[in-house]
Amino acid sequence: MADTILRVDSLSKSFGGVKAVRDLTFTVAAGEILGLIGPNGSGKSTTVNVLAGVFPPTSGAILLGGQAIERLPEARRVALGLNRTFQTARVFPEFTVRQHVAMGCHTIRDINPFASILPFGRWTREQADINRHVDDVLRLCALDQVAERPVGSLSSGQQRFLMIATALAARPRILLVDEPAAGLVEHERQELAELIRSIRHRGIAVVIIEHHMALIMALCDRIVVLNFGAKIAEGSPAEIRANPAVIDAYLGEAA
Amino acid sequence: MKRSLSFLPWLLALIVLAMLPELLPVKYYLHLSILALIWVIVAQGQNLIQGFTGYVSIVQAGFMGIGAYGSALLSLNLQWPLWATVAMAPVITALFALLTGYPSLRVKGHYFAIVTLAFNLIIVIVLVHYSELTKGEAGISNIPKPWGGSREAFYYLALVLASALTLLAALIARSRVGEILLAIRQNEDLVAAVGIAAWKYKLFAFVVSAMYAGLGGALYAHFQGFINPEIFGVAQSLDAILAVILGGAGTIAGPAIGAFLVVFLPELLRFADSFRLILYGLILVLATIFMPIGIVGIARSGFARMTGRGGQHGG
Numbered sequence A: 001m002a003d004t005i006l007r008v009d010s011l012s013k014s015f016g017g018v019k020a021v022r023d024l025t026f027t028v029a030a031g032e033i034l035g036l037i038g039p040n041g042s043g044k045s046t047t048v049n050v051l052a053g054v055f056p057p058t059s060g061a062i063l064l065g066g067q068a069i070e071r072l073p074e075a076r077r078v079a080l081g082l083n084r085t086f087q088t089a090r091v092f093p094e095f096t097v098r099q100h101v102a103m104g105c106h107t108i109r110d111i112n113p114f115a116s117i118l119p120f121g122r123w124t125r126e127q128a129d130i131n132r133h134v135d136d137v138l139r140l141c142a143l144d145q146v147a148e149r150p151v152g153s154l155s156s157g158q159q160r161f162l163m164i165a166t167a168l169a170a171r172p173r174i175l176l177v178d179e180p181a182a183g184l185v186e187h188e189r190q191e192l193a194e195l196i197r198s199i200r201h202r203g204i205a206v207v208i209i210e211h212h213m214a215l216i217m218a219l220c221d222r223i224v225v226l227n228f229g230a231k232i233a234e235g236s237p238a239e240i241r242a243n244p245a246v247i248d249a250y251l252g253e254a255a
Numbered sequence B: 001m002k003r004s005l006s007f008l009p010w011l012l013a014l015i016v017l018a019m020l021p022e023l024l025p026v027k028y029y030l031h032l033s034i035l036a037l038i039w040v041i042v043a044q045g046q047n048l049i050q051g052f053t054g055y056v057s058i059v060q061a062g063f064m065g066i067g068a069y070g071s072a073l074l075s076l077n078l079q080w081p082l083w084a085t086v087a088m089a090p091v092i093t094a095l096f097a098l099l100t101g102y103p104s105l106r107v108k109g110h111y112f113a114i115v116t117l118a119f120n121l122i123i124v125i126v127l128v129h130y131s132e133l134t135k136g137e138a139g140i141s142n143i144p145k146p147w148g149g150s151r152e153a154f155y156y157l158a159l160v161l162a163s164a165l166t167l168l169a170a171l172i173a174r175s176r177v178g179e180i181l182l183a184i185r186q187n188e189d190l191v192a193a194v195g196i197a198a199w200k201y202k203l204f205a206f207v208v209s210a211m212y213a214g215l216g217g218a219l220y221a222h223f224q225g226f227i228n229p230e231i232f233g234v235a236q237s238l239d240a241i242l243a244v245i246l247g248g249a250g251t252i253a254g255p256a257i258g259a260f261l262v263v264f265l266p267e268l269l270r271f272a273d274s275f276r277l278i279l280y281g282l283i284l285v286l287a288t289i290f291m292p293i294g295i296v297g298i299a300r301s302g303f304a305r306m307t308g309r310g311g312q313h314g315g
Helices: A044-052 A074-079 A097-103 A113-117 A123-140 A156-168 A186-201 A213-219 A237-242 A244-251 B007-023 B027-052 B060-077 B082-104 B109-129 B151-174 B176-186 B188-193 B198-224 B234-247 B253-290 B294-306
Strands: A004-015 A018-029 A033-037 A059-064 A082-084 A174-178 A205-209 A222-227 A230-235
Touching: A004 A044, A004 A205, A018 A044, A018 A205, A018 A230, A033 A044, A033 A186, A033 A213, A044 A082, A044 A174, A044 A205, A074 A082, A074 B188, A082 A156, A097 A123, A097 A156, A097 B176, A113 B176, A123 A156, A156 A174, A156 A186, A186 A205, A186 A213, A213 A237, A222 A237, A222 A244, A230 A237, A230 A244, A237 A244, B007 B027, B007 B151, B007 B253, B027 B060, B027 B151, B027 B176, B027 B198, B027 B234, B027 B253, B060 B082, B060 B109, B060 B198, B060 B234, B082 B109, B082 B198, B109 B234, B151 B176, B151 B198, B151 B253, B176 B188, B176 B198, B188 B198, B234 B253, B234 B294, B253 B294
Parallel strands: A033 A205, A033 A222, A082 A174, A174 A205
Antiparallel strands: A004 A018, A004 A059, A222 A230
């Protein structure tokens, strides 16, 4: 097994009396695609939010490249290489696609934003580097044709690719994608699968939450199944498909 | 850059404003113009937090009051020279804004608006009741005026400061800080998800907006020579908000135009006598409903339609 990028150890999250995530343990290796599946309300999105730092865990540890991050604020985790996308489209609608992806470069810039208030200085040169990097990301995500369009004018499918592009712009070590295929049509789903594979080929680990089982089974190296906040199974797509507990709780007989 | 000619309207406006004291038929209009220039400063500050960051603050007049009382008391009680008291006013205001901004920026939307409104009420209450220092509701008079009270000279002082602070607002707007503020207004959750500690930038916008108000307040004090707590009440904070909305929130020309409107409009409506304020209120309500993007927004989309180009967003 390649290097472990993310280690989640006995992670729990309670909201009042509700235990949304219970004693969850798993690891993700560099360049691996890990699926996180389970019925609605099984704690998938809560897991992503706790990993990303939207709220702190009740107990347990999160190690990113060996470093404990569970008490760090969200922005610090991004700087350390953990990025996420959202279940519903969250974008800056008034920016152009290019500006939007450039916002994702915040953590890889050397120069303080406050220095850019002065109308001169090194930051103009840095801007040229960033523009080239943004161009690369736009091509990878097939958004280069719409680079100058306002984000609000994109289709919801394009906005989903834009969220991924913006997260990728930060050169993450691990990317958490929360239901990226929601609302996508068939050919967009295939483009998404290709994009996620090419992200993995760059050595970036991907944790994907998704309800579209064909996509999950085709993409993932390993799958973790949650039910009522706890892990009920973990294994390869073939193992998960054959697991009676998973069939009972989530997949049903048809899968 | 394709916006290479965009400085022309600014140049024109500056020339007209520079010649204004010669052009005005009535001296009272010069008085109003000075007030309008002071309000340009206050409104540019308000625009940073309201227009760019999307946090509607209702304490701008309160911050003006802190600057005004700070500057007036330093010159009357400690005999500081005028330039020093006016320079200190934004510093004092910034300290208050740091203390109040950190807790209040933790809440969003209407809650933030209400918290800042409470701060404005508190500032007025303190100004009224801490009368050993502030002379209470009677106010402070005989505040030193520069250049023997020459209106023309004060006009040019206000013009230079308003222009410089408008330029600074433009520099902030086109910087990455400005871009981050605009991003916060559009989706604060996503701002955090791309690794930006939004609170730093919100606090920056709030403190700088307060410094603009503090300087505006100090100028007001030394222009009028008299201040009392009532001038810095919530009603005036609402005027700052209206200046931003009327002119065009999130633009640079907007607050400047809006500032002149909120100063001159009530005067131009004097023909309506006792219906004056009702009419003023009506115009504001209608303007907010029918032109939420402000005068600059309307001009921009009209210009875009004339030249057949799509309405592009820009500073």
